[in-house]
Structures are given as structure tokens and as C-alpha cells.
Amino acid sequence: MQETRQAARQRRRRRRLMVGTTTGLVVTGLLVCLAITMQPDGKEDAARAAATAVANAEETSSPSPLGKTSPTPSPSASPKAKKPKPKKSKSKKPKGAASPSQTSSGASSQKVPGTSSLAGRIRGSVTYPGVATVYEAGVGDGACSFGPSSDMMIAAMNTTDYETSKACGDYILVRAANGNSVTVRITNECPLPCAPGQLDLSEQAFAKLAPISTGRIGITWSLVSPSSVGTISIRYKNGSSPYWCGIQAIGHRNPLARLEVSTGGGWRQLTRTDYNYFLSPDGTGCGKAIRLTDIYGERLTVNGIAVRPDVVQSTGVQFARH
Structure with missing residues (x-):
């Protein structure tokens, strides 16, 4: 058991x-x-944790927004290294260029920055084909409103190239096929049927190229900047006052691109008429400083020109030759 x-x-x-x-x-x-x-x-959680760590790392190492520098930039990324060096201008100073300092007449000269060309249809260093005709110029007055001319080497520009008086006062070298040439100043407009490129010369000017009886010849012509000119003058139109005025520049060596008047706090560009006066309809700038700019960008500032209707007042300055 x-x-x-x-x-x-x-x-x-x-x-x-x-x-x-x-x-x-x-x-x-x-x-x-x-x-x-x-x-x-567990693997998924680990993957999430790893992804979060990578994202945080990318956020930390991402580049700074454009235009902002890192708190500890490398020398090659410094603002000084990125700033381009200013290029030196290769253009030479034109002969006879006015000094940028104030002149004894109260005028100053300077170059307009950033202007490629202020010219209209007629430009420097260009040769234009055309024809020359002849007309009786009388005392030399015309659509440009310059008045009688003591020098009858003058011409009327066709309406197209006249371009609402932009051609007024231009000096033009005219060449004929026979080798003869003459320099004329534009004082008038040649209306249609004058074609683009056509110049209507005074009898005195045409005779330098061919006999007046010829009447019409083929030519080429180009803009020139002569040395034998005086200084620029200013004239206020009849009826001008501190409340309305028309201003004209006379005797400018180069084509005139702009006429501006001082407003006290800046400059106002006036509109050019087909009879070659720049108008200030509300009187702005009448009797104040005047600023003239040629097609090459040179700018002359003139002071001390009073509102004296139909009186030619000298400025004592002139544009540089080109």
C-alpha cells in the first residue's frame, strides 16, 4: 500500500x-x-522618428532667403565680393565740352545719365539720301520763328524730318554728286509734296552745289556740329508773362532735345510747338532757371533770364562739339 x-x-x-x-x-x-x-x-515609429530628424536637419541647413546673408558667411559670400565693380567709360570727353562747374554767366553743364539717344528722326553719324530743291528764302525767316537771318546758308526741312520743329536750328552738311558741298542751318519747313530726305535750299545755298537753273539735284546729307557758332540765346515769346510764356532757344550747336523750367522743387519739361517755342500754359517756371538738353545728353542749366518778351538774351554757353 x-x-x-x-x-x-x-x-x-x-x-x-x-x-x-x-x-x-x-x-x-x-x-x-x-x-x-x-x-x-515599432519600425514605423522608428521610421517616423528618423524622418522627423531628417526634416529638422534640412530645416536647419537650408540656405537663407535670397538677399539675406547667413549669420556666419564665408568670405566669398560677403556683400563686398558680390557687388560688381563700376565699369569705366570708354567714351572720350567731346572737344570743347563745357565744364560741369558753374560758369560766370550763371549756367552749368552736365551729362544726362542713362540716355542712349534723345534724337528724333535725325541722328548723328548717319548719312541720309535725298534731293535738294531751291526756293526764294527772302530775309531768311521761316516756320522755326528765328526771324531774319544774317547768314543765308539756310534750308527748309521736309515735314516728315522736320518732326514738329525738332529739326529747327540743326546744322546739315549737304553733298552733291559733283563733289560740291555746303553747310546749312534749318530755319523753315518744306511742306508736302516735299518727300522724306528732301531739303529745300535757299538760292544762295543751292548755288554752292549747282546752278540755280538746275532746280533739283540728288544729294546726301548728315548732321554736323560746327565750331564756328557763338553761344546760345533765349527769347520769350510776345505775350509772355509770369502766368503764361513761350520760350525759344536760338543758336544751339547741336539739335535741341528738351527744354525744362525750374518749378522750385524740380524740373518740368515743356512741350515744343511746330513754330519752335516751348510753352508753359499755366506760367510754371516762367522767369526761372532753364535747362537745355541736346540729343547727345549734354545738359546746360541757365539762370538769370528774365521774362522779357521778344528780346534775345545771351546765355554765354554752348553745347560741346560732336
Whole structure:
């Protein structure tokens, strides 16, 4: 009986060991499954963390916005290194150019910055083909309103190239096929049927090229900047006052591109009429400083010209030769 009871106890112990082992295996299996189940989530969290770290790193190392420099720039990225050096102008100072300092007549001269060309149809260093005809110029007055001329080497410009009086006062070198040439000043307009390129010369000027009886010859012509001219003068139109005025420039060596008047706080460009006066309809600038600009960009500022209608007043200055 004692052996039987011992055998029963041993069987019960073995069953408990087996149950415990089985339970342990089950628990271990459950833990393994749980670990396997949770593994992808762990990788995803790790991936998110890595992506966040990369994004933060890119944010930190991204370049500064355009125009802003890094707090610790390298020498090559410094503002001084990026700033281009100003180019030296290759153009030579024109002969006879007026000094930029104030002159004894109260006028000053300077170059207009950034002007490529202020010319109209007629430009410097260009040769134009055309024809020359002849007319009786009388005392030399014409559409440009200069009045009688003491020098009859004058001409009327065709309406197209006259360009609302832009050609007034221009000096033109005219060449004929026979080799003869003459320099004339534009004082008048040649209306249609005068064609573009056509010049109607005074009898005195035409005779320098060919006999007046010829009447019409083929020519070429170009703009010139003669040395044998005096200084520029200013004339106020009849009826001018501090409340309305017309201003004319006379004797300018180069074509006149602009006439401006001082407003006290700046400059006002006046409109040029077809009879060659610049008008200030409301009186702005009448009697104040005047600024003249030629087609090459030279600018002359003239002071001390009073509103004296129909009186020619000298400025004592002139544009440079070209």
C-alpha cells in the first residue's frame, strides 16, 4: 500500500510539472506572438522618428532667403565680393565740352545719365539720301520763328524730318554728286509734296552745289556740329508773362532735345510747338532757371533770364562739339 501511495504522488508531481511546463510554453508563445505583432508598429515609429530628424536637419541647413546673408558667411559670400565693380567709360570727353562747374554767366553743364539717344528722326553719324530743291528764302525767316537771318546758308526741312520743329536750328552738311558741298542751318519747313530726305535750299545755298537753273539735284546729307557758332540765346515769346510764356532757344550747336523750367522743387519739361517755342500754359517756371538738353545728353542749366518778351538774351554757353 505504501508503494501504491508513493507511485500516486509521483504521478501527481509529474502532471503538475507538465501543466507548469505547458503553461510556461503557452505564455512564452503568447509573448512571442505579441512581440511579433508589435514589431511593425515599432519600425514605423522608428521610421517616423528618423524622418522627423531628417526634416529638422534640412530645416536647419537650408540656405537663407535670397538677399539675406547667413549669420556666419564665408568670405566669398560677403556683400563686398558680390557687388560688381563700376565699369569705366570708354567714351572720350567731346572737344570743347563745357565744364560741369558753374560758369560766370550763371549756367552749368552736365551729362544726362542713362540716355542712349534723345534724337528724333535725325541722328548723328548717319548719312541720309535725298534731293535738294531751291526756293526764294527772302530775309531768311521761316516756320522755326528765328526771324531774319544774317547768314543765308539756310534750308527748309521736309515735314516728315522736320518732326514738329525738332529739326529747327540743326546744322546739315549737304553733298552733291559733283563733289560740291555746303553747310546749312534749318530755319523753315518744306511742306508736302516735299518727300522724306528732301531739303529745300535757299538760292544762295543751292548755288554752292549747282546752278540755280538746275532746280533739283540728288544729294546726301548728315548732321554736323560746327565750331564756328557763338553761344546760345533765349527769347520769350510776345505775350509772355509770369502766368503764361513761350520760350525759344536760338543758336544751339547741336539739335535741341528738351527744354525744362525750374518749378522750385524740380524740373518740368515743356512741350515744343511746330513754330519752335516751348510753352508753359499755366506760367510754371516762367522767369526761372532753364535747362537745355541736346540729343547727345549734354545738359546746360541757365539762370538769370528774365521774362522779357521778344528780346534775345545771351546765355554765354554752348553745347560741346560732336
